[in-house]
Amino acid sequence: MKAIELIEELKNGAFELSGRTCDTVKAGNPEKEIGKVAVAMFATVDIIKKVKEWGADMLIVHEPTYYDHFEEMLVNPVTEAKKKLIEESGIVLFRYHDFMHHRPIDQIPEGEVHYLGLKGKLENTPYSASYMYHLYEPITALDLAKLMEKELGIKHVKIAGERNKKSTNIALCFGTPGGVYDLLRDENVEIVLTGEICEWMLxxxxxxxxxxxxxxxxxxxxxxxxxxxxxxLLAEKLSKKHTSFETKYFECGEVYTYTEE
Ligand SMILES: [Fe+2]
Ligand SMILES: [Fe+2]
Structure with missing residues (x-):
């Protein structure tokens, strides 16, 4: 299978996108035959080195490699050095973002909920980039945060607001989304889960x-x-579906380190 054929397959089943997409090949020749496909959240310098050592032909990432949504090559020494490293690796680098989110079941919350292991029902909301997860068993924000640290391996989950009341109506608004304020104000929402926020406001x-x-x-x-x-979860699905190439998930780690080891 060629990298371009896998890219076309990944786009299948998504809604038609309006406007420009960031889901493009950032480096390498998409006509390349693939024997090993690496999947990661970010193509950090570390990840590029690790996947090259593994012998990857292709790397699929969710987020920008060059610190800009459309990766219009901010000129600075870090970008230049990283670009050189990627080009020398010969790896086909593909960003899989819009086609991953914009589909009947958004593959990002699907994966988060899958590994969190809490049973519930996923539903759309009227707000931007968000879903409701109605839990079958109530949980407090404190216990939910502890579960995230345990099951998702997040070092420090932060809680603002109520910690100890039981809740079933959880809004999922992952990444750096726009809808958190609307969700917080919605009387049907008890807990909002998100990636990063403006603290003084939200x-x-x-x-x-x-x-x-x-x-x-x-x-x-x-x-x-x-x-x-x-x-x-994407890596897990690709491994099961395709035997003509090997797929492996690479963990880029959280961006912050903390004072404890
Ligand atoms: Fe994101
Ligand atoms: Fe995302």
Whole structure:
């Protein structure tokens, strides 16, 4: 199979996109035959080195490699050095973002919910880039945050607002989305899960709402912590579906390190 054929397959089943997409080949020759396909959340310098060592022909990532949504090559020494490293590797680098999200079941929340292991029903919301997850068994924000640290391997999950009341209506708004404020204000939403936020606005809103007696919390997982499991599940699905090439998920790790080891 050629890299371009896999790319076409990955795009299948998605809604028709309006406007420009960021899902393009960033490096390498898409006509290349693929024997090994690596999947990662970000093509960090570390990931590029590791997948090259593994012998990858192709690397599929969810997020930008060059710090800009359309990767219009911000000129700086870091970008230049990284570009050189990627080009020398000969790996076909493909960003799989829009076609992953814009489909009847968004593959990112699907992966997050799958590895979290909480049973519930996933539904669309009227707000931007978000889903409702109605849990079959109620849980507190504190226990949910602990479960995320355990099952999703997130180092420090942050909670703003109510920690101890049981909830079943969880909004999923992963990454750096636009809909968190709308979700927090929605009376049918108790907990909002997201990747990264503006603290003075959204964090403080959740804190005050809880102090005024509302069952409202915001759980901040970090951008990587909130989306990488979608890529993990993608790698698992590709491994099962394709035997003509090997697929492996590579963990890029969270962007922050902490004072403890
Ligand atoms: Fe994202
Ligand atoms: Fe995303």
């Amino acid at each position: 964090g403080e809103y959740a804190r005050d709402a809880a102090l005024l007696g509302y069952n409202k919390s915001l759980i901040v997982m970090g951008h990587i912590g909130s989306e990488r499991d979608g890529m993990r």
